[in-house]
Amino acid sequence: MATGLLYREDAYAREATARVVAAGPEGLVLDRTNFYARAGGQPGDAGVLRWVGGECAITEAVKGPEDTVLHLPAPGVALPAxxxxxxxxxxxxxxxxxxxxxxxxxxxxxxxxxxxxxGGQIAVEKARLDFDLPEPPTKEALTEALNALVAANHAVSETWITEAELDANPSLVRTLSVQPPRGSGRIRLVRIGDTAAPVDLQPCGGTHVRSTGEIGRVEVSKIENKGKANRRVTLVLAGE
Incomplete structure (x- = not known):
């Protein structure tokens, strides 16, 4: 049975109730979860499972078989039945x-x-994107432009299209190394800004804030040469 993904409906759900489907040292499967499973460069969520008479720490959520989410328990903890x-x-x-x-x-x-x-990767202290780009803008110019978009407090929303609609608009996919998951017939698009003229619109299964003003000040900390036309741009949350 596939795990219901509560964060798809509400990325701000800090707690939820669920029922244990299976439990073992390889991980716990629940009927539903607000934990994001590691994918697309975003780490899986960590936290705690609590039940009457016990609790266990979860070090990370990862993808399991048959569209399930595995909640990886800390070593040696007691598991719920x-x-x-x-x-x-x-x-x-x-x-x-x-x-x-x-x-x-x-x-x-x-x-x-x-x-x-x-390529791309998110960590607690930073994030980075690799671009197929011979000559990137300067880190100072990117930092200034990013903070202007943050300050504009653009709304962040989502919509769904069919796989056929995505095939008709291949430019929506920016990632060369990772393609949107297929098979369900629907593709989730994340939109920043107005519907008529979005700042950004692309397929994504990750979690995002409701508006750009929630991000706070950011900084491009460095731009690295990782190949003939590959430039790595590293981002940090300024002052944190």
């Missing part, structure tokens, strides 16, 4: 940083139009 009702509690500070950084990565894409994204 299948059928147990649990409360899933996110490490919210960690998740919220990922949401802010991930949304900033979308803004960065909007500032480098036409360049394919060859």
């Amino acid at each position: 299948p059928g147990t009702e649990v409360t899933t509690v996110l490490d919210w500070d960690r998740r919220h940083r990922f949401m802010r950084l991930h949304t900033t990565m979308h803004l960065l894409c909007s500032l480098i139009p036409g360049a394919g994204v060859t």
Whole structure:
């Protein structure tokens, strides 16, 4: 049975109730979860599962078989039995940083139009995108432009299109190394800005803030040469 993904409906759900489907040292499967499973360069969520008479720390959520989410327990902790009702509690500070950084990565894409994204990764302290780009803008120029978009407080929303609609608009896909997941018939698009003239619009399964003003000040800390036409741009949340 596939795990219901509560963060798709509400990325701000810090706690939720769920029922244990399976439990073992390889991970716990729940019928539903607010934990994001590691994918697309975004780490999986960490936190705690609580139930009557116990709790266990979760170090990360990852993808399991048959569209399930595996909640990886800390070594040596007691596990709830299948059928147990649990409360899933996110490490919210960690998740919220990922949401802010991930949304900033979308803004960065909007500032480098036409360049394919060859890789990306989010960590607690920073995020980076690799662009197929011989001559990038300066880090000072990108920092200024990013903070202007943050300050404009653009709304962040989502919409869904069919796989056929994506095939008819291949330019929506910026990532060269990772393609949107297929098979369900629907593709999730994340939009920043107005529907008529979005700042950025591209397929994405990750979690994001509701508006760019929530990100706070950001900084492009460095731009590195990683190949003939591959430039790595590293982002940090300024002052944190």
